Amino acid sequence: MLSNPLCWLYPSLVRMDLFNGMCSRMKERCTSLQYITTHCLAHPFHMRFTVTGSLSAVLSALLVTAASCTVIDRRQVQSPFVGTISTPADGTTIGVGETFAFNYSVSDWCHSGYSPLSVWLVENSPVFSDLNSTGQFPEGEYLYYFGDYLVANFAGLPPMGTPPPSALTMPELNIDDGNVYLAVVETFYDCPPNIPVEYGVASNQIEYEST
Numbered sequence: 296m297l298s299n300p301l302c303w304l305y306p307s308l309v310r311m312d313l314f315n316g317m318c319s320r321m322k323e324r325c326t327s328l329q330y331i332t333t334h335c336l337a338h339p340f341h342m343r344f345t346v347t348g349s350l351s352a353v354l355s356a357l358l359v360t361a362a363s364c365t366v367i368d369r370r371q372v373q374s375p376f377v378g379t380i381s382t383p384a385d386g387t388t389i390g391v392g393e394t395f396a397f398n399y400s401v402s403d404w405c406h407s408g409y410s411p412l413s414v415w416l417v418e419n420s421p422v423f424s425d426l427n428s429t430g431q432f433p434e435g436e437y438l439y440y441f442g443d444y445l446v447a448n449f450a451g452l453p454p455m456g457t458p459p460p461s462a463l464t465m466p467e468l469n470i471d472d473g474n475v476y477l478a479v480v481e482t483f484y485d486c487p488p489n490i491p492v493e494y495g496v497a498s499n500q501i502e503y504e505s506t
Contacts (some may be wrong), residue, residue: 297486299364300399303399303493311317319385322379329346334414337421339378348431362433365411372490372492372493372494373423373493373494373495374402374404374481374486374493374494374495374496375404376402376404377402377481377495377496377497378384378399378400378401378402378403378412378481378495378497379399379400379497380397380398380477380479380498380499381398381400382395382396382397382398382401383384383395383396383397383477383499383501384469385498385499385500386500386501387499387501387502388501388502388504389465389501389502389503389504390465390503390504390505390506391465391466391467391468391504391506392464392465392467393464394462394463394464394465394466395462395463395464395465395493396461396462397414397460397461397462397463398457398461399412399414399459399497401446401448401481402479402481402495403446403448403483404483405450405483405484405485405486405487405493406448407483407484407485408447408448408449408452409445409446409448409452409455409456410419410445410446410448410481410482410483411443411444411445411446411481411482412443412444412445412446412459412479412481412482413430413431413440413441413443413444413479413480414440414441414442414444414459414463414477414478414479414482415432415437415438415439415440415441415477415478415479415480416437416438416439416440416441416466416468416475416476416477416478416501417432417436417437417475417476417478417498418437418438418470418475418476419476420476420498420500421478421496421498422496423494423495423496425496426480426494430480430482430492430494431480432478432480437478438468438470438475439466439468441463442457443456443457444456444457444458444459444460445457445458446458446459465503468503468505470503470505471505472502472503472505472506473503473505474500474501474503475500475501475503476498476499476500476501477498477499477501478496478497478498479496479497479498480494480495480496481494481496481497482494
């Protein structure tokens with residue numbers, strides 16, 4: 296029995312192809328039940344059906360005989376689209392301990408139910424190649440990590456995870472005054488054409504002041 300009510304309550308937001316039992320966007324040959332238990336529960340923030348019809352039809356489909364499921368390894372891909380950091384604006388001067396407004400507009404070009412993102416301070420203008428295989432800046436390659444957040448992209452979705460804060464506080468970075476970069480890494484799931492995971496990096500330059 297599925298433990299995540301979102302898989303039942305929001306079938307229009309789950310990407311699922313029941314035709315011939317092929318979960319095509321995951322490149323898996325599996326039953327719809329296997330798809331939900333392995334993907335929907337693992338990634339509740341990415342849910343959308345391409346199948347039209349009633350929920351009862353979907354539930355009926357879950358009764359089909361289970362088939363083998365072979366998963367092709369996922370790959371890391373750079374997203375062709377990224378969101379934007381509207382505040383703080385590029386070139387803003389921020390001192391240690393100062394609270395500053397933060398606003399990031401997600402791209403969500405894959406139309407997921409939720410958009411995961413992480414917020415960082417880095418020393419140089421960040422690029423996609425700076426990220427590791429899990430979409431993070433490796434240890435020693437960033438100045439400060441603010442945290443992971445989750446943005447709901449559709450009205451009425453229940454809260455999940457931590458939403459991005461409206462303000463952040465500049466930490467002590469133990470570096471000379473000068474330019475640093477506020478970076479946001481947005482994660483995209485199952486984007487066309489058949490790309491399971493993509494990452495996009497947005498950044499604004501900040502003038503850091505230690506005193």
